Amino acid sequence: MSLYAMDRARLGELYEALGALGRVYLPTRKNGASAFLPYGEEGSEADLSLLLCDKSPKDLFFPQSEELVKFRLTGAEIALQEAARQKEPFVLFGVKACDLQAIEVLDRVFLAEPVDSFYQSRREHATVVALACARPAESCFCTAFGIDPTSPQGPCDAVAWLTESALYLRPCTEKGETIVSCFAGFAPADEKEVAAQQAAARAVLGRLPYGQLDLSRFGEASDELALFDHPAWEELSAHCLGCGSCTFSCPTCQCYDIRDYDTGKGVLRFRCWDSCMYKDFTMMAHGTPRKTQKERFRQRFLHKLVYYPKNNGGLFSCVGCGRCVKKCPANLHMIRVAKALGGEPRAQ
Amino acid sequence: MRELTNAICARAKELLQSGAAGRVLGWAPGEFFYDPTPGVFSEGRLNELVYDGFTAANLSKYCIAESQKEGKVLVLLKPCDSYSLAQLVKEHRVKRENIYALGIPCEGKLDMRKARAKGVEGALSFREEDGQVVFETLYGEVRLAREELLLERCLCCRGREYAGVDETLEYALPELPKRDRFQKVAALEEQTAQERYAFWRGELSKCIRCNACRNVCPACSCVQCVFDNPQSGVAAKANSTEFEESLFHIIRAWHVAGRCTDCGECSRVCPQSIPLHLLNRKFIKDVNELYGEYQAGADPAARPPLVNYTPEDPEPSAVLERGRA
Ligand code: SF4
Ligand code: SF4
Ligand code: SF4
Ligand code: SF4
Numbered sequence: 155m156s157l158y159a160m161d162r163a164r165l166g167e168l169y170e171a172l173g174a175l176g177r178v179y180l181p182t183r184k185n186g187a188s189a190f191l192p193y194g195e196e197g198s199e200a201d202l203s204l205l206l207c208d209k210s211p212k213d214l215f216f217p218q219s220e221e222l223v224k225f226r227l228t229g230a231e232i233a234l235q236e237a238a239r240q241k242e243p244f245v246l247f248g249v250k251a252c253d254l255q256a257i258e259v260l261d262r263v264f265l266a267e268p269v270d271s272f273y274q275s276r277r278e279h280a281t282v283v284a285l286a287c288a289r290p291a292e293s294c295f296c297t298a299f300g301i302d303p304t305s306p307q308g309p310c311d312a313v314a315w316l317t318e319s320a321l322y323l324r325p326c327t328e329k330g331e332t333i334v335s336c337f338a339g340f341a342p343a344d345e346k347e348v349a350a351q352q353a354a355a356r357a358v359l360g361r362l363p364y365g366q367l368d369l370s371r372f373g374e375a376s377d378e379l380a381l382f383d384h385p386a387w388e389e390l391s392a393h394c395l396g397c398g399s400c401t402f403s404c405p406t407c408q409c410y411d412i413r414d415y416d417t418g419k420g421v422l423r424f425r426c427w428d429s430c431m432y433k434d435f436t437m438m439a440h441g442t443p444r445k446t447q448k449e450r451f452r453q454r455f456l457h458k459l460v461y462y463p464k465n466n467g468g469l470f471s472c473v474g475c476g477r478c479v480k481k482c483p484a485n486l487h488m489i490r491v492a493k494a495l496g497g498e499p500r501a502q
Numbered sequence: 503m504r505e506l507t508n509a510i511c512a513r514a515k516e517l518l519q520s521g522a523a524g525r526v527l528g529w530a531p532g533e534f535f536y537d538p539t540p541g542v543f544s545e546g547r548l549n550e551l552v553y554d555g556f557t558a559a560n561l562s563k564y565c566i567a568e569s570q571k572e573g574k575v576l577v578l579l580k581p582c583d584s585y586s587l588a589q590l591v592k593e594h595r596v597k598r599e600n601i602y603a604l605g606i607p608c609e610g611k612l613d614m615r616k617a618r619a620k621g622v623e624g625a626l627s628f629r630e631e632d633g634q635v636v637f638e639t640l641y642g643e644v645r646l647a648r649e650e651l652l653l654e655r656c657l658c659c660r661g662r663e664y665a666g667v668d669e670t671l672e673y674a675l676p677e678l679p680k681r682d683r684f685q686k687v688a689a690l691e692e693q694t695a696q697e698r699y700a701f702w703r704g705e706l707s708k709c710i711r712c713n714a715c716r717n718v719c720p721a722c723s724c725v726q727c728v729f730d731n732p733q734s735g736v737a738a739k740a741n742s743t744e745f746e747e748s749l750f751h752i753i754r755a756w757h758v759a760g761r762c763t764d765c766g767e768c769s770r771v772c773p774q775s776i777p778l779h780l781l782n783r784k785f786i787k788d789v790n791e792l793y794g795e796y797q798a799g800a801d802p803a804a805r806p807p808l809v810n811y812t813p814e815d816p817e818p819s820a821v822l823e824r825g826r827a
Contacts, residue, residue, distance in 0.1 A: 397714040398711075485539045
């Protein structure tokens with residue numbers, strides 16, 4: 155489809171205009187951290203030049219906690235009140251290629267039968283605009299998963315490029331076209347500047363330390379048992395703190411817990427993010443299936459590198475965003491694990 | 503730094519050979535220059551040990567688990583880390599007889615988050631040169647003053663003293679800045695209650711309840727945290743109100759009050775950059791002002807002020823104040 159461009163100095167006007175399509179969520183700095191937040195919140199600063207937000211756009215479709223249903227008790231009567239689904243449209247602007255692929259990963263979980271109608275209603279009401287990366291970080295390794303950050307592909311309605319002076323936009327759906335039509339600042343443009351930015355970014359991508367991380371041992375055809383029994387897990391997991399920093403920062407981690415809260419007058423059933431790193435994860439009447447941190451740690455990484463791909467035609471559920479690289483208090487991240495499992499085990 | 507690392511390894515090797523310990527708890531290299539991980543080394547692998555500007559992790563917490571294992575472990579402790587271990591010993595959380603604590607000198611640890619905020623993008627390597635840190639990056643070289651990159655806790659370093667170590671390694675290092683660690687706390691005290699509330703709501707509402715602060719904290723040594731215990735009635739896997747994560751932090755700060763050594767790990771690891779140390783320092787400042795200077799972990803014999811009743815104890819209480827008025 156055609157390419158459009160607008161003056162970068164007019165981004166504020168664009169955000170205002172996008173308001174016609176719904177609430178606008180942008181990469182935003184607030185109180186020293188970053189997330190996709192609604193445009194124009196007090197004390198916040200939208201910034202498309204942020205490479206990756208601390209928090210991924212996952213929250214917009216799969217919030218950290220949400221109400222599912224309320225049961226109200228009046229005498230012997232139980233009244234049931236289901237939580238509302240998303241009804242208002244919204245715009246999610248500035249999703250990087252890795253995070254976009256992460257939405258694909260989540261879609262395959264939540265939109266498969268039985269469809270998760272809470273997630274689905276948010277996905278259906280979203281207009282997603284991807285944004286190409288011009289300056290990848292050393293911790294980025296999306297390219298190892300076959301992702302091209304200079305030309306994001308996946309479940310989005312338009313792709314954008316931000317250059318020194320302009321914002322370029324290429325709609326890829328009808329919803330994407332409405333972005334162009336709602337703002338008069340867009341004009342048809344040629345590819346020149348975009349192509350130059352892509353070429354410069356690709357040169358950098360070629361120098362990423364783990365851009366070509368060897369993943370050949372993992373994926374659909376991997377030897378699951380050999381990886382499961384790999385001697386490296388012991389040492390890799392020995393100093394994992396069992397926090398949820400990696401899980402909660404990860405754009406693809408999708409596990410949740412459903413709990414009942416006794417309101418005194420009934421029950422509030424909610425679901426919230428859970429972490430396979432937590433010792434009460436999947437706790438059942440008989441206990442938990444993973445009794446040691448080693449088993450929990452192994453679950454997180456094998457889910458991304460082996461179990462998910464085996465169930466999803468080879469698609470990895472790590473997208474190489476590098477958030478765990480930056481966030482883990484003990485620095486036990488995906489690159490470390492993939493390297494340790496991929497090569498020969500270290501001598502004791 | 504290489505020279506100091508060699509000195510540490512040499513001494514560790516002697517200690518292993520003499521039988522003082524069977525293994526070493528130190529820092530192992532990561533996949534980048536800034537991501538070493540805590541690691542346990544046998545003698546044959548001591549050459550892998552790293553000690554540089556990024557080996558910030560306080561290894562005391564890991565002593566809880568390590569000391570339960572068979573044999574003695576040699577643990578490397580920076581001055582501030584040693585207070586954490588001493589406090590854990592005081593609380594009977596580690597088997598001290600299974601630990602040999604070697605105090606190692608420190609010239610302040612670096613904060614990659616600060617470097618990134620100061621424009622270090624795509625960093626591939628670093629070196630230190632006359633008070634400067636030089637980063638080689640995907641986008642060229644960046645030089646920054648070392649002091650600008652120090653972790654908050656190192657800007658307010660409490661000095662080169664150790665608490666309760668078995669031995670210290672002598673090695674001359676340049677002096678560290680000594681800023682007043684209570685400056686920001688005092689500034690917050692000056693604010694109105696509304697302003698303070700707004701400040702803390704702004705910070706704590708970023709919390710994602712990942713529990714990294716709690717799990718890394720040497721003072722948080724409960725086997726089962728009350729917030730993880732479904733039987734406690736206050737288990738908080740999700741927040742039922744917006745204020746709930748604030749409560750978690752207020753309660754945690756109370757729980758570690760008088761026991762927190764101000765090691766700074768909570769703020770260092772928080773993925774959401776919440777200045778948690780300010781909460782703890784408020785308690786430390788209050789304890790100092792009300793009961794006299796007290797440093798958790800410093801003196802194994804001292805009675806901690808918050809569990810030591812004396813008839814002369816002050817009665818600081820907003821309720822009491824209001825009652826008097
Ligand atoms: S595992 Fe790490 S690198 Fe992979 S998607 Fe999750 S946070 Fe990103
Ligand atoms: S991992 Fe790839 S897509 Fe994600 S921010 Fe880095 S370069 Fe962009
Ligand atoms: S891998 Fe790191 S972030 Fe994840 S649970 Fe373990 S210590 Fe926490
Ligand atoms: S580490 Fe930070 S985000 Fe995680 S629970 Fe603690 S304060 Fe919250």
